[in-house]
Amino acid sequence: MSGEKARIGFVTVSDRASRGEYEDLGGPAMRAWFARVLTSPWEAVSRLVPDERGAIEQVLRELADEAGCCLVVTTGGTGPAPRDVTPEATEAVCEKMLPGFGELMRQESLKFVPTAILSRQTAGVRGACLIINLPGKPSAIDDCLNAVFPAVPYCIDLIGGPYLETDPDQCRAFRPKHATNGDEKRAHGVMP
Amino acid sequence: MSGEKARIGFVTVSDRASRGEYEDLGGPAMRAWFARVLTSPWEAVSRLVPDERGAIEQVLRELADEAGCCLVVTTGGTGPAPRDVTPEATEAVCEKMLPGFGELMRQESLKFVPTAILSRQTAGVRGACLIINLPGKPSAIDDCLNAVFPAVPYCIDLIGGPYLETDPDQCRAFRPKHATNGDEKRAHGVMP
Amino acid sequence: MSGEKARIGFVTVSDRASRGEYEDLGGPAMRAWFARVLTSPWEAVSRLVPDERGAIEQVLRELADEAGCCLVVTTGGTGPAPRDVTPEATEAVCEKMLPGFGELMRQESLKFVPTAILSRQTAGVRGACLIINLPGKPSAIDDCLNAVFPAVPYCIDLIGGPYLETDPDQCRAFRPKHATNGDEKRAHGVMP
Numbered sequence: 001m002s003g004e005k006a007r008i009g010f011v012t013v014s015d016r017a018s019r020g021e022y023e024d025l026g027g028p029a030m031r032a033w034f035a036r037v038l039t040s041p042w043e044a045v046s047r048l049v050p051d052e053r054g055a056i057e058q059v060l061r062e063l064a065d066e067a068g069c070c071l072v073v074t075t076g077g078t079g080p081a082p083r084d085v086t087p088e089a090t091e092a093v094c095e096k097m098l099p100g101f102g103e104l105m106r107q108e109s110l111k112f113v114p115t116a117i118l119s120r121q122t123a124g125v126r127g128a129c130l131i132i133n134l135p136g137k138p139s140a141i142d143d144c145l146n147a148v149f150p151a152v153p154y155c156i157d158l159i160g161g162p163y164l165e166t167d168p169d170q171c172r173a174f175r176p177k178h179a180t181n182g183d184e185k186r187a188h189g190v191m192p
Numbered sequence: 193m194s195g196e197k198a199r200i201g202f203v204t205v206s207d208r209a210s211r212g213e214y215e216d217l218g219g220p221a222m223r224a225w226f227a228r229v230l231t232s233p234w235e236a237v238s239r240l241v242p243d244e245r246g247a248i249e250q251v252l253r254e255l256a257d258e259a260g261c262c263l264v265v266t267t268g269g270t271g272p273a274p275r276d277v278t279p280e281a282t283e284a285v286c287e288k289m290l291p292g293f294g295e296l297m298r299q300e301s302l303k304f305v306p307t308a309i310l311s312r313q314t315a316g317v318r319g320a321c322l323i324i325n326l327p328g329k330p331s332a333i334d335d336c337l338n339a340v341f342p343a344v345p346y347c348i349d350l351i352g353g354p355y356l357e358t359d360p361d362q363c364r365a366f367r368p369k370h371a372t373n374g375d376e377k378r379a380h381g382v383m384p
Numbered sequence: 385m386s387g388e389k390a391r392i393g394f395v396t397v398s399d400r401a402s403r404g405e406y407e408d409l410g411g412p413a414m415r416a417w418f419a420r421v422l423t424s425p426w427e428a429v430s431r432l433v434p435d436e437r438g439a440i441e442q443v444l445r446e447l448a449d450e451a452g453c454c455l456v457v458t459t460g461g462t463g464p465a466p467r468d469v470t471p472e473a474t475e476a477v478c479e480k481m482l483p484g485f486g487e488l489m490r491q492e493s494l495k496f497v498p499t500a501i502l503s504r505q506t507a508g509v510r511g512a513c514l515i516i517n518l519p520g521k522p523s524a525i526d527d528c529l530n531a532v533f534p535a536v537p538y539c540i541d542l543i544g545g546p547y548l549e550t551d552p553d554q555c556r557a558f559r560p561k562h563a564t565n566g567d568e569k570r571a572h573g574v575m576p
Contacts, residue, residue: 080290080317081350088288096472098464099291099483100490100501106292114342114366117292118350125464150498158465158502174498272482272509273542280480291483298484306534306558309484310542 006042006162008034009063009072009129011049011056013086014136017076018050026075029138033145040165045069051077056089064093064129070161071152072129073145076136078121087120090131094124098155101132101148108147109140123148128160150174198234198354200226201255201264201321203241203248205278206328209268210242218267221330225337232357237261243269248281256285256321262353263344264321265337268328270313279312282323286316290347293324293340300339301332315340320352342366390426390546392418393447393456393513395433395440397470398520401460402434410459413522417529424549429453435461440473448477448513454545455536456513457529460520462505471504474515478508482539485516485532492531493524507532512544534558 010030016022031044045067049055056077063069077086091097101123109116121133121144130152134141153164153173166173202222208214223236237259241247248269255261269278283289293315301308313325313336322344326333345356345365358365394414400406415428429451433439440461447453461470475481485507493500505517505528514536518525537548537557550557 079350080288080322080347082352084288096464096468096504098502098504099486100503102291103295103487103490104494104501106295110296113368115346115368117296117340117343118290118347119292120288120290130464148501151501154499155464155502158463160466176497176499271542272480272514272539274544276480294483295487298487302488305560307538307560309488309532309535310482310539311484312480312482 004041004162006038006040006071006156006164007045007067007069008042009060009067009069010044010046011059011063011072011074012047013049013051013056013074013077015050015083018048024048025138026134026136026141029141030073030075030134030145033142037145037149037166037170038164039167040163042164051083051085053085053089053092056086057093060089060093060126060131064126064131069129070156070159070164072131073134074131075134075141078119078133078135080118080120084120086133087122090122090124090133094126094131097122097124098130104147105134105144108143109135112140112143125155125159130155130159130161146171196233196354198230198232198263198356199237199259199261200234201252201259201261202236202238203251203255203264203266204239205241205243205248205266205269207242207275210240216240217330218326218328218333221333222265222267222326222337225334229337229341229358229362230356231359232355234356243275243277245277245281245284248278249285252281252285252318252323256318256323261321262348262351262356264323265326266323267326267333270311270325270327272310272312276312278325279314282314282316282325286318286323289314289316290322296339297327297336300335301327304332304335317347317351322347322351322353338363388425388546390422390424390455390548391429391451391453392426393444393451393453394428394430395443395447395456395458396431397433397435397440397458397461399434399467402432408432409522410518410520410525413525414457414459414518414529417526421529421533421550421554422548423551424547426548435467435469437469437473437476440470441477444473444477444510444515448510448515453513454540454543454548456515457518458515459518459525462503462517462519464502464504468504470517471506474506474508474517478510478515481506481508482514488531489519489528492527493519496524496527509539509543514539514543514545530555 012024012027017024047059102121123132154175204216204219209216294313315324346367396408396411401408461468486505507516538559
C-alpha cells in the first residue's frame with residue numbers, strides 16, 4: 001500500500017474548545033508533530049468534540065470505520081475529573097486494548113511531573129485503526145509521541161494498515177528484521 | 193475550602209485483625225504517615241473490615257458518600273490469594289480507575305522485593321473521593337505513600353475536594369503552575 | 385506438598401503450528417527454561433492450539449481444573465493483530481488478574497525493542513493455578529521468565545500450590561522471611 005495516502009485522525013476533546021471559548025492548541029500540536037516526523041504520504045482528518053462520552057465514541061467510530069483512518073490520536077479528557085471520559089470512550093469502541101502505551105506514556109511523563117500518574121491515557125485497536133490517547137498539554141503531547149511512536153508503524157502493519165515511514169532523525173520507527181517491508185511482513189505474519 | 197477539615201478514611205482489610213486475632217498494624221501506620229506529612233487541617237475516619245468483597249464495598253461507599261471523605265486509603269487484601277479481594281471491591285465502587293497509581297507503587301516496591309508484581313493495588317475515583325489501595329506491610333505502606341502522594345493533592349483539587357497541603361520536607365505535593373490555589377485551579381479547569 | 389510432583393502446563397498458541405505448517409519453537413523454549421531452572425520435582429503437560437479464543441479458554445480450564453497444573457505458561461497470540469486473542473482468553477478464565485506481570489515483562493522487553501509496548505501479555509489466577517502469557521519469540525520467552533519468575537514460587541504458595549524450588553544460580557526465587565517453607569507460610573497467611 002506504499003502509494004496510498006495514510007489517513008490520520010486528530011481528535012481534540014474539550015468542552016471549552018468545542019464551544020469556541022478556548023483556542024484548540026492540542027490538535028495543531030499533534031498535527032505539527034506528524035508533519036515533522038512522517039515521510040510517507042498522509043493526510044489529516046481533524047475533529048473537535050466536547051467531553052461527552054457518546055460524542056467521543058461516535059467520532060472515533062466514524063474516523064475508524066468511515067474515514068478509513070489507520071491511526072487516530074486524541075488530546076484531552078484523560079485526567080481524573082468528572083468530565084474526563086476519553087479513556088472510557090476509547091475502551092468502549094476498541095476490540096483490543098494495548099496497556100503498554102499508557103504505561104510507557106505515564107512513565108515518560110513521570111520524568112517531568114509527579115502528577116503523570118493521574119493520566120488515564122490508553123490505546124487500543126478498532127478494526128484496522130489504532131487509537132491512542134495523548135495528553136492535553138502541547139509539550140506533553142510531543143513527549144508522549146516521541147516515546148510511543150517508534151512502535152506505531154509496525155503496529156499498523158500488523159493490523160493491516162498502510163506502511164508508514166518516518167524521518168529517522170526525528171523518530172526512529174522500529175520493525176523486526178523479518179518485517180522490513182509490507183509484503184514481507186504479511187508473509188511472515190504477526191510477531192511481537 | 194481552606195478552612196474546612198479534610199476527612200480521610202483509613203480502611204484496614206483483614207480477616208484476622210477484624211476477628212481480634214491480630215493487632216491492626218496497617219491502619220496506625222497509614223495514620224502516622226498522614227500525621228507526619230499533612231499540614232492542612234484533617235481528621236481520620238477509621239474502619240476495620242474482614243476480607244469480604246461486599247463488606248469492603250460497603251465501607252468504601254459509606255466513607256465516600258456519607259462520611260464525606262476526599263481520600264480513602266486501604267491496607268491489605270491486594271495479593272493473589274483467594275481471600276484477597278480489595279482491588280475488586282475498589283473497582284466495583286469507582287467510576288473511574290487510575291492505573292498509574294498501581295503501576296508506580298509496584299515499580300517502587302520492585303526496588304525492594306521481586307514479589308512486588310504480585311500486588312494488585314489500584315486506585316480510582318468515586319464522586320469527590322479518591323480511593324487508593326496500599327500494601328499490608330507497614331514499611332511498604334510508607335514506601336508507596338512516598339511514591340504516589342505528591343500527585344494526590346492536585347488529584348483531589350480536580351475532583352472538587354479540599355485543598356491539602358504537605359510539609360515539603362516530608363513529601364513535596366506538586367501542582368501545575370496554573371493551579372497554585374483552589375480558586376485559580378477551578379478557573380483553569382482540568383489539566384493533567 | 386514437597387514430595388509431590390508439580391504439574392506445569394505449556395500452551396503454544398499458533399494457527400500455523402497447530403496446522404503443522406510451522407515448527408513449534410515457543411513450547412520447547414519454555415520447557416527448556418524450566419528444565420534448567422527448577423530443582424523441585426515437576427512434570428510438563430503440553431498443548432498446542434490455534435489462535436481461537438474458545439479453544440484457548442478450553443485448554444486453560446482443562447490444565448487448571450482437570451490436569452491439576454499449579455502454573456500454566458502460554459506462548460503466542462499476545463500482539464495487536466486480529467488473530468491475537470491469548471490475553472482475552474486468559475482474562476476470561478481467571479478469577480483475578482495480576483497486572484504487575486505484564487507491566488514488568490513489557491518493561492523488560494522495552495530494553496531490547498521499542499515494539500515491546502505492542503505486547504498485551506498478562507497473568508492471572510484460576511483457582512490454584514497461575515496463568516502467565518509469554519511472548520512468541522524464544523529469546524523473548526527467556527527474558528520474560530527471568531524477569532518475573534523470582535515472584536512465581538511465592539505466588540503459587542499463596543494460592544495453595546506445591547512448593548517450587550529453583551537453582552539460585554539460574555533464577556533466585558524470593559519468599560518473604562516469614563514464608564521460608566510451605567507450612568510456615570500457611571500459618572502466617574497471605575502477605576504481599
